[in-house]
Amino acid sequence: MDHGNITADFILLGLFNHTTAHQILFGVIVAVMVISLLGNGLMVLLIHEDPQLHTPMYFLLSQLSLMDLVLISTIVPKMTAAYLTGNKFISPVGCGLQIFFFQTTGGAECFLLGAMSYDRYVAVCHPLRYANLMSWPLCLRMALVSWFLGAVDGLMQAAFSLSFPFCNRHEINHFFCETPTLVRLACSDTSAFEYIMYICCVLMLLIPLSLILMSYSLILTAVLHMCSTEARKRVFATCSSHLAVVGLYYGGAIFIYMRPKSYRLVKHDKVVSAFYTIFTPMLNPIIYSLRNNEVKGALRKCLSHLRNDVRSN
Template sequence: MENTNDTADTNFILLGLFNHTQLHLFLFAMVLMIFIISLMANSIMIILIHIEPRLHTPMYFLLSQLSLMDMMLVTTIVPKMATSYLVDSRSISRTGCGAQIFLFLTLGGGECFLLAAMSYDRYVAICHPLRYAILMNRRLYLLMTAGSWLLGGVDGLMQASATLSFPYCHSREINHFFCEAPSLVRLACADTKMFEFFMYACCILMLLIPLALILASYSLILVAVLHMQSTAARKKAFTTCSSHLAVVGVFFSTIMFIYMRPKSYHSVNRDKVVSAFYTIFTPVLNPLIYTVRNKEVKGSLVRWMKKHFMWYQH
């Protein structure tokens, strides 16, 4: 392809996740269904936590923020992907591409720190129950939430700015279903080694530090649970923590697979499938896992449904 000078108004082309085959049409329909379920489940979770007094605790406030991040994440990715597939117009502007990178990294990075905050909340609740109200006060969990959003936003702004600062003077076809920094940087006609080093540094901050805090919290929780005399208390603690660990395991393992492997180990098609897990599937798993495994949320949901169903009957 002929070299062309980089221009700010030149669009990129997203090659997408699906082709127009029967199998891919079915998979596309499944993604749309998962997207709708994700929006509904996370919306219900946020509303339920807001209106149910029993859920006005730090744990559920943090969970409502997780649901908000998940809703915004799927909304950032899926509508553009679906529109491109349905109308067969896969072009995305430079601004749109930068916005996707910024929003994805803001929400993904914010979620990492929010999951760490949630693990600290569980550590305090299980290991220091009598001091919970003091150690996990309103000011602290609001600072944790604001810090999660802020750190995610700073990471997103830095990486989006750095990614779009490169000249793209050859092919502008991004073999992905959304603008993700590693996929876009592959197209740059400049030396990107410094940026890749910068990206690894960001990953250490945004992934490994929260993960280390989560593992430390749950190691201490495990020790405390094993020393519990009450079988019922031990079972409740394991149930609550296993739900959180399931969310953490899926989210961190998939996102680290993309961002922390050497460049030589990357496979474009495999990366797209793995990216689908933390951008499309994890946001629907979070509310389902927390609802199914949490008696308080299930009880509140049943009461809310009964109340509205009886109101409808009258």
């Protein structure tokens, strides 16, 4: 078999062709990207500007929004430009950067969602001890550790993925550089790397997911003992929406990274990747933040300040 070199550009085949149905779907993706950027950007701005939102919970939410901003900015603009211009080439450096930022934010989000579930557990089950159990130093360490572990995973996957010799046909049947799809193009044995990647997935997906499920199980137990029906309904609604997002994100990531190679189909991988890399960042600010009364109050306050500034000018 002929071998290429790692300096040749890759070709991203993309998610859509130019049929009418796919053009409509492309428009939906662009709209989702715009909503995601506006929603997550607004969350970061509100949490930074409003003193009432300077709490550990909202700090973690701001980090989640920041991760989603980086995630969707890493993938969708390149996919959009390739579809509109027809230029589907991406350099090895660009491919490596996509893998790094995607894995960094994806891995960091896995750990951050675990930290957020602990925050909710403390708030519901130990409200009187919340200030001690969720102190600012602990909150900052949680965020920094999440970013650090995500960056280590991103750097490792980017470096190792591009270290293999690739066959002369550098076509990536995907809409961005994702490690499992890229490794399929390698002309050498990748079994050792795939085993290491599988171990990393166990650590970065199943351990935080176990913490999340344990936290929400304890929350559910506490809720069932609440006397107030209204409080019980409110906590149930919040937890169910949070778990829906967790299920979409972790379910998609586990489907892509932890399935046996023999069960993988490229079309399925692209659709599932689109859900957890494009649609989930749009849902996060809506479910975690914009339904919150304190965030709504901060938004009204911000809009009021803007109206007053416009009138004064």
